[in-house]
Amino acid sequence: MISGGMNHISLWKGMSGTSMPNWDDVLKEQERWDIVAYIKTFSGLDKPAKGPIDYKNQIKSSKESIEKGKETFKKMCAECHGEEGRGDGTKKLKDDLGFRTWPRNLTKPWTFRVDNDPKEIYTRISNGIPGTQMPSFADPTSKKTLSDEERWNVANYIVSIADDVKRPKDDTVLKAIRVEGELPDKVDDPKWSVAESTSFYMIPQIIAKERFFTPSLDSITAKAFYNGKEISILLEWDDRTKSIPGDEKAKEIAEGDVLEDSVAIQLPVTIPEEMEKPYFGMGDSVRPVNIWQWKSGKKDASEAIKLLNANGFQKVEQRDAGKTGLRATGIYNNGTWRVVMKRQLATEEKGKDIQFEEGRYTPISFAAWDGSNGESGSRHVMTTWSWLLLKPATPKSTYIIPLIVVVVVFGGELLLARSSRKKI
Amino acid sequence: MKIPRLLLFVIIVVISYGIFKAPGILLNQPIPSSLIVMYMFFAVVTTLLWITSTEKGMQGLVGPIKTMIEDPSKKTLRNIVFVIVPLVAGGITYMQLKPSYEAPVELRSIHPAPPSTVKVFGKTFNLATLVNPYRKFEKEDPAKFAQFVKEGGEVYFKNCFYCHGDKLDGKGHYAHGFNPLPLAFTDIGTIAQLQESFVFWRISTGGPGLPKEAAPWVSAMPVWENFITEDEKKRERQYTTRNAGGAMVRMGRETVLQPNF
Numbered sequence: 001m002i003s004g005g006m007n008h009i010s011l012w013k014g015m016s017g018t019s020m021p022n023w024d025d026v027l028k029e030q031e032r033w034d035i036v037a038y039i040k041t042f043s044g045l046d047k048p049a050k051g052p053i054d055y056k057n058q059i060k061s062s063k064e065s066i067e068k069g070k071e072t073f074k075k076m077c078a079e080c081h082g083e084e085g086r087g088d089g090t091k092k093l094k095d096d097l098g099f100r101t102w103p104r105n106l107t108k109p110w111t112f113r114v115d116n117d118p119k120e121i122y123t124r125i126s127n128g129i130p131g132t133q134m135p136s137f138a139d140p141t142s143k144k145t146l147s148d149e150e151r152w153n154v155a156n157y158i159v160s161i162a163d164d165v166k167r168p169k170d171d172t173v174l175k176a177i178r179v180e181g182e183l184p185d186k187v188d189d190p191k192w193s194v195a196e197s198t199s200f201y202m203i204p205q206i207i208a209k210e211r212f213f214t215p216s217l218d219s220i221t222a223k224a225f226y227n228g229k230e231i232s233i234l235l236e237w238d239d240r241t242k243s244i245p246g247d248e249k250a251k252e253i254a255e256g257d258v259l260e261d262s263v264a265i266q267l268p269v270t271i272p273e274e275m276e277k278p279y280f281g282m283g284d285s286v287r288p289v290n291i292w293q294w295k296s297g298k299k300d301a302s303e304a305i306k307l308l309n310a311n312g313f314q315k316v317e318q319r320d321a322g323k324t325g326l327r328a329t330g331i332y333n334n335g336t337w338r339v340v341m342k343r344q345l346a347t348e349e350k351g352k353d354i355q356f357e358e359g360r361y362t363p364i365s366f367a368a369w370d371g372s373n374g375e376s377g378s379r380h381v382m383t384t385w386s387w388l389l390l391k392p393a394t395p396k397s398t399y400i401i402p403l404i405v406v407v408v409v410f411g412g413e414l415l416l417a418r419s420s421r422k423k424i
Numbered sequence: 425m426k427i428p429r430l431l432l433f434v435i436i437v438v439i440s441y442g443i444f445k446a447p448g449i450l451l452n453q454p455i456p457s458s459l460i461v462m463y464m465f466f467a468v469v470t471t472l473l474w475i476t477s478t479e480k481g482m483q484g485l486v487g488p489i490k491t492m493i494e495d496p497s498k499k500t501l502r503n504i505v506f507v508i509v510p511l512v513a514g515g516i517t518y519m520q521l522k523p524s525y526e527a528p529v530e531l532r533s534i535h536p537a538p539p540s541t542v543k544v545f546g547k548t549f550n551l552a553t554l555v556n557p558y559r560k561f562e563k564e565d566p567a568k569f570a571q572f573v574k575e576g577g578e579v580y581f582k583n584c585f586y587c588h589g590d591k592l593d594g595k596g597h598y599a600h601g602f603n604p605l606p607l608a609f610t611d612i613g614t615i616a617q618l619q620e621s622f623v624f625w626r627i628s629t630g631g632p633g634l635p636k637e638a639a640p641w642v643s644a645m646p647v648w649e650n651f652i653t654e655d656e657k658k659r660e661r662q663y664t665t666r667n668a669g670g671a672m673v674r675m676g677r678e679t680v681l682q683p684n685f
Contacts, residue, residue: 017597019590019597021589021590021591021593021595025593026591171526171527172527172603173525173526173527175525201600201601202601203598203600203601203602204598206586206587206598206646207631207644207645207646208646208647208650209650209651211646213586275530275532275639276636276641277641277642278641279631279632279640279641280641280642280644284632284641287641361527361528383601384601384602384603384642384644385603385641385642386527387527387528389525391525392523394522394523395523397521398518398521398522398523399518401517401521402514402515402517402518402521403514405510405513405514405517406510406511406513406514407510409509409510409513409514410506410510413506413509413510414506416493417493417502417506420490420493420494421494
């Protein structure tokens, strides 16, 4: 049973990712409490069936507690939530109404219905989530029970795996860092650790026919490097399923037919001089876009990169990616896809391919498809325009001029001191 | 007690800076830094003119500085100041020169001037003279009108609420993924201020139908002409216009809570 306070918080803050909005701007505090009292009468719960949930034995988070929680998590929770908690389990889930549901990706607390306070997580583990297959781990009649201590340890572990890098922030500029020498073209190249990450929300394509309302992906993180010749972009996004058509394991977990997973970058063919960009939905009749689309491959076909030029979604030209030097490769690991795309800064067909330029703010947008969630064609998630910037090396004058100012001002002071001494 | 002139000067300059910075810190509506530089210039010059307008004031301002430099007993203080001043000057110069990699600021018109006519559903509508054909029922047959508004509400919840929200506040499920954000109809400056023909145009032609100054390339508003019928659109507009804006905000929320209108 969820405590009265919980209901009250939902009425106040709403529940993120659901149709439950916040009501604190409409209802007064007393009204909210009145509603809580009323809701409790629905199922005869105005008198608690058992006492409200008890937090008195809370275990403070520590390295030891997290380690223990991790062990318990792998045994009891990974079947649905995945080895590393990204919701990439092996069990197909549905809610009480029979609709397909996907387990929570526990590394993204900003997608939680409430938040990732250890108490909130402990409450979910103890009570389960009614309407879903998330059971109560404190129910003595259930086969799956955890001791009070184990539940606190798991809660501490879950709080510890939050990955804030993947949380989209206000900054929408993907900064490509200039490096000397070869660019990484593998996803696991250690060089990537020094690149700057920028994350973006992805929302389902609800703008043109056929609109898509049941996404399973929600954000994408990008990093980039460039040198004098090439640009290399790493895309990382959490996907609960590795969708390989023809693969038996993929078929077991998929919703409907297994289609390929996919990711795409969209760029204008011409970097705009002013504000005016191509329409973010695959360009328009006067301003075409380049689309680089990587597909994960099938059981009998390897991964591939496609190059498309589009003047709107009805006017799409398939081009030869190899001719422009565009390459891509990806790896799936424990609920995350990582794909690297690489191309030369300049190509031969200047009127058809984007020519990258250092220091120019270049519109960029992303799209992704989860093939185990029936996504293909217009059914996908996407971002609107953000920015890619090939960040120029900071000019040396940025450091030298302030030094000169320091010296000049200090010199001025010395002169002042000397002249005043002379006067005496 | 009379405040020493030098201290007074410093206090006035610091307070002025605080006042110019306050809107940015407190209300998140910062004054552009170039303007602040200009305001500060005037604040400093005016204060200097005022203080140095009398001989005594001039003495009060320059005196302590002179003493600090000349008086051998103030040597330590002088040395500290002589180190700090160049470092602060260098620091300010660096902050000014440091390149910024923030997204470029792009201004767009939220409610651009509509065209005189719009061609949708195979017909040309004159937006200057177009009136909502259902509006007349508001007086003639309120029950019928209420029914239309209710139907409009259904269309809204089947199509629009994913972005514009349950409470018409622009905070729908997917609103966070868009830039510009979906419009809040509860905002006094939106629907309540607009003519119904304007709203009809906006719904029918969506983002791509916007003129250049409104940045059609980033608006995620669908072209509803492709989805819903002319009739549905008018009723839906009735719903949003009736339920939003100004004094009607409160009422709008209540209608959402009790969909019987």
